């Protein structure tokens with residue numbers, strides 16, 4: 001489904017700021033895999049997400065989706081396969097438009113040929129039904145401006161909008177990190193529900209180890225531009241934060257050092 005083959009990314013080559021952000025990274029996701037990605041600051045997690053989504057091009061290696069090399073395709077050309085939810089709740093939605101208008105734009109992106117523009121009764125009803133599934137009352141606020149929503153509500157809306165395009169791959173880029181703990185948990189639970197319901201192949205970056213353990217069927221840890229740990233579904237169940245820290249220390253010969261790491 002998603003293959004990352006020998007991907008290398010070097011920033012500022014041949015300067016004093018040269019930085020090898022990814023070094024010969026290989027990763028293969030099967031359909032419906034839900035992989036959580038952890039790693040210390042500067043490990044290369046965002047660079048990997050940016051290379052998959054097409055924001056960045058690899059210097060070496062390739063990215064394949066369903067067997068097709070997509071290296072040359074720009075971000076907008078990949079957007080029919082890839083949906084992304086960012087850390088910043090402001091990033092995925094338009095604040096000056098209503099919930100219904102935001103949903104309408106996302107819906108049109110996913111149904112170009114079959115749907116007329118505009119918000120007819122049928123579409124409003126559909127949006128209400130979809131919002132009801134989030135279970136946070138947004139179905140009663142179709143005409144509210146998105147700028148009025150809380151960060152958690154906006155992330156829930158972004159998640160729903162991401163599924164409207166029926167993506168092959170969902171990229172979650174620390175999408176709960178800017179929320180307070182109770183909202184983060186709500187979005188975590190919604191994520192689990194949405195991924196399962198829409199059968200999405202998912203990669204989720206998080207600094208929260210407990211969340212990385214709780215969600216998904218597989219976990220990878222990155223360090224200095226490499227994947228240093230890949231915990232398969234058979235071993236992920238029953239995994240603890242202590243196991244992860246212990247494993248990291250065993251591989252690296254040092255303690256995990258990251259100001260932002262949240263143990264849970």
Ligand SMILES: Nc1ncnc2c1ncn2[C@@H]1O[C@H](COP(=O)(O)OP(=O)(O)OP(=O)(O)O)[C@@H](O)[C@H]1O
Nearest residue numbers: 011012019021039040041042043044045046047048
């Ligand atoms: N556009 C860029 N130009 C130069 N260096 C960059 C660029 N983007 C990332 N880097 C560097 O590449 C390395 C990997 O960065 P990346 O953002 O992928 O790490 P990360 O694992 O997402 O870190 P964090 O958890 O802190 O967000 C870092 O050293 C970073 O400073």
